[in-house]
Amino acid sequence: MKNKADILIIDDDRDLVNSMKIILESRALNVRTAGDGKAGYESIRNKTPDLIILDVMMATDTEGFDLAYKLRRESVYQDIPILMVTSFPKHMAEQGPEKFQHIMGENWPVTQFLEKPIDPDDLLSAVMNLLSEADGHDPGFF
Amino acid sequence: MQLGYELIKNQFFFRKELIERVGWFIRLRWMVVCVGLTGSVAGSLVWPPFPFQCFLAIFLFITAYNISFYLFYLRLNTSPPKDEKPYVFFTNFQIGFDLLALGLMIHFTGGIHSPFLFFIILHVIIAGILLSPPSSFIYGMIMLTYLGIEIFFQYMALLSPQPVLFQSMLSAHVPEMPQTLFLYLIYAAIVFATAALTTSIKVSLRVKGRELLSVSRYLDASNKKLNALYDMVKAMGMCTDLQELMDSATCHSSGIMGVKACAIKLLDDQKKKLRFVSTYGLSGDYIAKSEIDVEKSVINRRIIEGQVYASGRLQEKDQFQYPEDIQKEGIASMVCLPLRVEKRIFGVFCLYSGVLDAFEEGDIRFFTLISDLTALAIENLRSELTKTWFLQKTAHQLRAPLNAVQSMLRTLRKGYLGAIDPPKTDILIRCEKRIEALDNLISDLLELSIRRAGIDPKKFYPVNVAQMVDRLLPMYRAQADEKDVEIECTIQEPLSAVMGDNALFDDLFGNLISNAVKYTPKGGRIRIAIRTEDSGQMYWEIQDTGIGIPEEERSHLFTEFFRGQNARAITEEGTGLGLVIVREILNQLNGTIHITSTVGKGTCMILRMPSV
Numbered sequence: 002m003k004n005k006a007d008i009l010i011i012d013d014d015r016d017l018v019n020s021m022k023i024i025l026e027s028r029a030l031n032v033r034t035a036g037d038g039k040a041g042y043e044s045i046r047n048k049t050p051d052l053i054i055l056d057v058m059m060a061t062d063t064e065g066f067d068l069a070y071k072l073r074r075e076s077v078y079q080d081i082p083i084l085m086v087t088s089f090p091k092h093m094a095e096q097g098p099e100k101f102q103h104i105m106g107e108n109w110p111v112t113q114f115l116e117k118p119i120d121p122d123d124l125l126s127a128v129m130n131l132l133s134e135a136d137g138h139d140p141g142f143f
Numbered sequence: 144m145q146l147g148y149e150l151i152k153n154q155f156f157f158r159k160e161l162i163e164r165v166g167w168f169i170r171l172r173w174m175v176v177c178v179g180l181t182g183s184v185a186g187s188l189v190w191p192p193f194p195f196q197c198f199l200a201i202f203l204f205i206t207a208y209n210i211s212f213y214l215f216y217l218r219l220n221t222s223p224p225k226d227e228k229p230y231v232f233f234t235n236f237q238i239g240f241d242l243l244a245l246g247l248m249i250h251f252t253g254g255i256h257s258p259f260l261f262f263i264i265l266h267v268i269i270a271g272i273l274l275s276p277p278s279s280f281i282y283g284m285i286m287l288t289y290l291g292i293e294i295f296f297q298y299m300a301l302l303s304p305q306p307v308l309f310q311s312m313l314s315a316h317v318p319e320m321p322q323t324l325f326l327y328l329i330y331a332a333i334v335f336a337t338a339a340l341t342t343s344i345k346v347s348l349r350v351k352g353r354e355l356l357s358v359s360r361y362l363d364a365s366n367k368k369l370n371a372l373y374d375m376v377k378a379m380g381m382c383t384d385l386q387e388l389m390d391s392a393t394c395h396s397s398g399i400m401g402v403k404a405c406a407i408k409l410l411d412d413q414k415k416k417l418r419f420v421s422t423y424g425l426s427g428d429y430i431a432k433s434e435i436d437v438e439k440s441v442i443n444r445r446i447i448e449g450q451v452y453a454s455g456r457l458q459e460k461d462q463f464q465y466p467e468d469i470q471k472e473g474i475a476s477m478v479c480l481p482l483r484v485e486k487r488i489f490g491v492f493c494l495y496s497g498v499l500d501a502f503e504e505g506d507i508r509f510f511t512l513i514s515d516l517t518a519l520a521i522e523n524l525r526s527e528l529t530k531t532w533f534l535q536k537t538a539h540q541l542r543a544p545l546n547a548v549q550s551m552l553r554t555l556r557k558g559y560l561g562a563i564d565p566p567k568t569d570i571l572i573r574c575e576k577r578i579e580a581l582d583n584l585i586s587d588l589l590e591l592s593i594r595r596a597g598i599d600p601k602k603f604y605p606v607n608v609a610q611m612v613d614r615l616l617p618m619y620r621a622q623a624d625e626k627d628v629e630i631e632c633t634i635q636e637p638l639s640a641v642m643g644d645n646a647l648f649d650d651l652f653g654n655l656i657s658n659a660v661k662y663t664p665k666g667g668r669i670r671i672a673i674r675t676e677d678s679g680q681m682y683w684e685i686q687d688t689g690i691g692i693p694e695e696e697r698s699h700l701f702t703e704f705f706r707g708q709n710a711r712a713i714t715e716e717g718t719g720l721g722l723v724i725v726r727e728i729l730n731q732l733n734g735t736i737h738i739t740s741t742v743g744k745g746t747c748m749i750l751r752m753p754s755v
Binding site (some may be wrong): 014016017019020021023024027058062088117118119120121122 | 536539543545546547
């Protein structure tokens with residue numbers, strides 16, 4: 002049997018993190034959490050997760066993006082799928098650098114976007130899709 | 144200014160005059176023939192020795208060659224030559240023939256004593272004005288040589304003298320040599336003096352013409368530059384994106400200043416590093432250095448302090464952080480200016496040329512103007528973006544706790560923390576709905592705030608409405624299908640574009656259609672008709688079979704947070720800001736909205752806005 006998928010949630014909203022943790026753990030996924038970008042990066046260095054769920058705005062406006070760019074630049078971590086969750090309307094976040102261009106200017110670093118509030122079914126479907134796209138992980142869902 | 148330049152060239156170098164005079168000569172010659180023939184008849188009547196037959200033959204000769212000239216002139220006019228050379232040739236030809244005819248007339252009316260002698264001066268003047276300065280002397284010399292030969296032949300008795308016009312035959316004898324020679328010398332002096340005077344005036348005019356031409360060339364170039372600068376400022380004003388604005392600035396500046404490359408570098412927050420943010424014409428390798436440490440680059444440090452850096456030879460290579468790259472890039476001259484708004488410097492604007500000493504003082508002054516305008520445009524857009532960003536961030540902060548609550552409620556309701564019985568589920572659904580309404584209200588307030596913050600109409604561009612409808616309609620059709628409401632959309636082509644921006648039209652169309660769907664009961668119908676009216680205005684009609692708007696409530700439709708009684712009865716959804724946003728958008732588009740409605744039957748909204 003393959004290992005359970007390891008998911009790292011990086012978000013400074015404890016309530017939201019708890020909700021997501023409950024939802025993901027209900028499908029027997031292994032969930033780790035971090036409250037900011039720095040703690041998240043440390044957690045990734047300790048153990049490379051199969052998927053990262055990342056918030057955009059934490060201590061700074063671009064903390065989520067900063068971490069995503071940093072990971073994309075490091076060959077060890079650049080293939081980890083990143084599901085970005087944000088309270089910005091999805092259409093705005095998806096337009097990416099165009100809307101955020103005055104604070105960023107490089108290529109878009111995230112795999113998929115999910116707009117808050119999180120719907121449990123949408124979250125699970127996005128997570129499962131991303132995990133099944135990545136090789137060798139048993140989502141532990143079926 | 145090209146017109147001015149051409150005008151000076153034509154006037155001061157007599158090009159236009161020459162071309163016009165070619166036809167004038169032919170017309171004048173017809174007059175000469177008429178007057179001459181009449182004069183010959185009259186002359187022979189009052190003075191019997193008048194050589195009428197000779198004059199008749201001369202005027203027939205003039206008539207014959209003038210007909211040929213006229214035909215040639217017509218041909219010249221049918222296919223005008225590119226330059227004035229054929230006209231110069233033609234004019235020389237005409238003057239040559241005229242002088243031949245004049246020579247014969249002079250001969251038959253007394254040679255050196257003939258009163259027709261003075262017509263030679265006329266031709267010398269014409270040649271001096273219209274043709275090159277030596278022509279005047281050459282024609283004078285030819286005629287003086289001709290007169291000299293005639294005097295010599297008469298003196299040697301090889302040619303019999305002719306009676307001087309209207310004088311007795313007494314004077315028609317072999318002239319006394321000293322007197323004749325004296326007369327000849329006086330006449331030669333008059334001819335040469337006339338030629339010298341005419342050509343000196345002409346040469347002086349040419350010199351002034353050249354000076355004016357160079358001034359005109361400079362003015363032309365300045366005008367071209369100013370027009371290009373106007374285009375650049377206009378293009379920058381249309382930009383809604385900082386990168387797009389700076390790319391437009393570097394591209395336009397290279398063109399205006401005629402240089403191989405151009406770059407904008409911006410300072411980081413600590414004002415310690417300069418980063419290339421936009422370049423034009425520089426290689427990837429050069430830009431790859433990307434960050435410039437201001438402390439290490441003497442030149443950049445000086446510019447950041449407010450100095451202008453200009454070098455035509457780039458000899459002070461030790462002042463650059465990466466001198467080898469400047470050589471590799473083939474940069475010979477360079478001008479760098481601070482990007483500043485008032486006293487605040489936030490970057491550097493550079494021009495690079497492959498030519499040595501490429502920049503004069505005037506170029507640097509003009510580039511300063513470009514640089515200042517660019518700095519102002521960057522600052523202006525930055526401040527607009529910051530304003531919008533603040534509003535968006537505020538909405539985000541307001542929405543964050545609501546989203547967390549909603550996420551938790553959904554987790555609870557969907558049984559992830561254990562089964563929930565139906566009454567509790569209902570309560571949770573109500574909680575979610577109320578929070579969703581608050582979330583929508585925040586979205587609408589953000590939308591309204593951004594609209595009221597004002598989008599500069601300069602940034603509008605032609606929007607293809609048909610494409611916009613094609614893109615958005617499926618989304619609202621899906622909502623309508625859920626309620627079994629049919630949407631019928633007719634777009635009458637050709638449809639002209641409307642000046643606006645995509646987001647604006649998305650909001651406008653979205654608000655109107657979602658309202659129609661929201662307030663049309665199950666099984667209803669929404670009809671959308673879009674066309675360009677004969678007056679050129681864009682016409683939208685959105686008609687539904689919805690609940691309608693009571694007449695007494697219509698005046699409040701565009702009041703913030705207002706929702707009609709029957710609207711509130713049918714659904715809780717709705718913030719009362721949708722139509723306010725519609726009106727704000729229409730204000731920006733210079734459009735109008737007209738609403739007719741019958742309670743219980745439906746509402747019809749007619750929008751008109753100017754199209755391109």
